[in-house]
Amino acid sequence: MINTPDVDIRQRIEQLLVNDKRTKDAVIDVAYLAGQVTLTGQVAKSDQKAAAEELARSVAGVLSVNNELRVR
DSSP states (O other): OOOOHHHHHHHHHHHHHHHSTTTTTSEEEEEEETTEEEEEEEESSHHHHHHHHHHHHTSTTOOEEEEOOEEO
16 A cells, blocks of 8 residues: 555544554544644544644644534
């Protein structure tokens, strides 16, 4: 499989989410296409939802984040 820039950026976001203590236990799916990130899944607290969006926005190439995470 050849990594495209979209795949690379999605993987960077996923890695940040897994490695960050605020989001590592959350169930978050990441979709990325042409600068647009969509976060879906469930988090335990609104702080986790905000942290996930912050982490996604921190990645070069991300132009916007659609945060559809649900707080359970």
